[in-house]
Amino acid sequence: MGGRLEGKRALVTGAASGLGRRIAERFTQEGARVLLTDIDARAGAAAAGALGQPFARLDVTAEADWAGAVAMAEQALGGLEILVNNAGVGPGGTVEDTSLETWRFCHAVNLDGTFLGCRAALPLMRATTARDGTLGAILNLSSIAGVIASANMAAYNSAKAAVRHLTKSVALHCARAGGRIRANSLHPAFIDTPILDNFRVPGLDRAGLLEKLGRQIPLGHVGEPDDVAFAAVYLCSDEAKFVTGAELFIDGGISAQ
Ligand SMILES: NC(=O)c1ccc[n+]([C@@H]2O[C@H](COP(=O)([O-])OP(=O)(O)OC[C@H]3O[C@@H](n4cnc5c(N)ncnc54)[C@H](O)[C@@H]3O)[C@@H](O)[C@H]2O)c1
Numbered sequence: 552m553g554g555r556l557e558g559k560r561a562l563v564t565g566a567a568s569g570l571g572r573r574i575a576e577r578f579t580q581e582g583a584r585v586l587l588t589d590i591d592a593r594a595g596a597a598a599a600g601a602l603g604q605p606f607a608r609l610d611v612t613a614e615a616d617w618a619g620a621v622a623m624a625e626q627a628l629g630g631l632e633i634l635v636n637n638a639g640v641g642p643g644g645t646v647e648d649t650s651l652e653t654w655r656f657c658h659a660v661n662l663d664g665t666f667l668g669c670r671a672a673l674p675l676m677r678a679t680t681a682r683d684g685t686l687g688a689i690l691n692l693s694s695i696a697g698v699i700a701s702a703n704m705a706a707y708n709s710a711k712a713a714v715r716h717l718t719k720s721v722a723l724h725c726a727r728a729g730g731r732i733r734a735n736s737l738h739p740a741f742i743d744t745p746i747l748d749n750f751r752v753p754g755l756d757r758a759g760l761l762e763k764l765g766r767q768i769p770l771g772h773v774g775e776p777d778d779v780a781f782a783a784v785y786l787c788s789d790e791a792k793f794v795t796g797a798e799l800f801i802d803g804g805i806s807a808q
Contacts, residue, residue, distance in 0.1 A: 555788045557582035558685065560628040562620065564611050564668060565638030567594035569744030570692065573776035574635055574783045579604060581784055583633065586624045590638070611638045611664030617671035624672075630679030632687040633787045634672040636665040636714075639692055641749045646705040657706035662713045665691050669721050673732070680731040687732035688787040689725070691718045695740040695802045715798055722796035733795035735786050740802035741765070741773040769804030 561578050565571035567589035575585045579602045587602070588609035589595030599606035605627045609620040624631045640660045642653050669689060676687045696704055697711030715736050722734040741747060741764045752760060765772040778801050785791055786799065800806050 553580055553582060555581040555784055555790065556633075559583040559632045559787070560586075560624065560630050560679070561633035561635065561787070562586045562588060562624050562631060562672065563635040563637055564588050564609060564664065565590075567591045567598050569746060570739070570742060570776050570779050571635070571637040572598050573780040574637060575599075575602060575604065577777070577780040577784050578633075578787070581788070584628050586620070586628060588620050611636070611668060612659045614667060614671075617667050621671050621675050625675055630683060631672060631675045632679060632685050633690070634668055634676065634688075635690045635692070635783060635787070636668045637690075637692045638664055639694075639746070641704075641707050641746050643703050643707070643749050644705060645703050649705050654706045654709075658710045658713075661707070661710035662717070665714050665717060669717075669734070673725070676732055677728065681729070685731075686789050686792055688791070689718075689721060689732065689734040690783055690786050691721075691734070691736045693718070693736040693738050693798070695738045695800060695805055697736075698738055698798075698800070699806060718798075719796045726795060733786075733791065735791075735794060735796070736798045737779060737782060737786070738798055738800045738802065738806075739774060739779050740768060740800075740805050742779055742801075743773050743775055747773075767805070768802070769807065772803070774801060774803060 566575045566587035585604045587599040590610045592608040596606045607620045607623045680687045693714040694711040697715045700708045718736040725732040
């Protein structure tokens, strides 16, 4: 493998762990230069160091952090074609037992973070793609929970549904503004990363939890980070140059039912 993202310059949020980290790894293998970012500077710097890529601490809810990270992309990578808005949190709770604080936190990271990222990165992405004659892509991590609701994920359902629709607005805006940049959303079901700790059940170990979650999926098991990372490679590569405003489900068949 290799070369599907040759020459591309990418910024990935939440790249210290789970899906963001694996996406950064696959992008690197495919020839991209990647600025890994995360709110967790220690784990993020370690992940970037292992790949020989640069790191910037970025809290996606902070406007000033975004300005700094985009400036660093310009400085360290020489431009930017790809933005992956991956950072996210997944608090549980029904509408009745979700505090306003949790509601706002969930929307701040998942939704405001995605909005701020698109808004901050687009000027550099537009300038880079126009100057260098390259094509750009934004990829937003929504979730199958942004399309199919459950009783105990009120804030997460709401925030991820909004990410799905925001992505379509961004796609249409980018199409009108020259067409060199696309925007799409990804909708994974349960993937084996630390975020699944939110589903912890008393008396059930990690393996038992994965088995329980897997029973809800037609394919019979939870997904692995590469199931999402390979989709990210495709959607951010020029192989997908006619794909924008689309939503890709990586859900083991849940949404087919
Ligand atoms: N794993 C799944 O089952 C699954 C399913 C559907 C969607 N998703 C989505 O995929 C994305 C990645 O999730 P994951 O499974 O890798 O989770 P994870 O918990 O392993 O990783 C999330 C990363 O985001 C970082 N982060 C949290 N808040 C941040 C902030 N304010 N600014 C910057 N970084 C921040 C964390 O430090 C962490 O490194 C999330 O948006 C999540 O909602 C995950």
